[in-house]
Amino acid sequence: MNLICLDLEASGLGPYSYPIEVAWKGTEEVSDSFLINPDSVPEWTFWDEYAEELHNICRSELREHGISALSACLRLNDALEGRDVLSDAWEFDHFWLTRLFKAAGQKMAFRLVSLREVLSAEELIQYQFVCKAQLRQHRAMDDVDHILQAIRSVRFSD
Incomplete structure (x- = not known):
């Protein structure tokens, strides 16, 4: 089973995130x-301080170490083209990926799929129990590792 799992952190959870x-x-x-780097998209100004407390990523770090929205899209498409990519929070991740690709004027070359497309109903229930037992860091790669482990x-x- 070769799964690819993706996770995103965002500026908040609202419609302008x-x-x-x-x-x-x-x-x-x-x-x-x-x-x-949100400065690469002029309309990306929304910032939720509560979200920052969760993921512990500040705007200055994004400005200093972040890449442009266009570079992010090209990098994702180059690595994931033609693949099904798993998300444990499809609604949120799809929203943010759509926002990213639209801002960069690009089209996603991969398909984001939900856990429901990969796990059986019984496995989904077990997955929820395993995830509740795990301490999540709320950084994207840590979350990806936890999702794959679960x-x-x-x-x-068995």
Whole structure:
């Protein structure tokens, strides 16, 4: 089973939020993680201080170490083209990816899929229990590692 899992951190959870960190990893241990500089998209000004407390990423770090929205899209498409990419929070991640690709004038070359497309109903229930037992860091790569670990535990527990 070669799954690729993706996670995003964002400026908040509201309708004006945007992605600030992306990480993905495959079960074959290929991965990538990067910050996105919101200054590359003039309308990306919304900032939720509560979200910053959760992911611990400040705007100055994004400005200093983040890449442009266009670079983020090109990097994701180059690595994930033609692949199904798993998200444990499809509604949020799809919203932020759509916002990212629209801001950069690009089209996603991969398909974001939800856990419901990969796990059975029983596995989904087990997954929820495993995830509640895990301490999540709320950084994208840490979350990806936790998601893959939880999937492995419910898929290969027999």
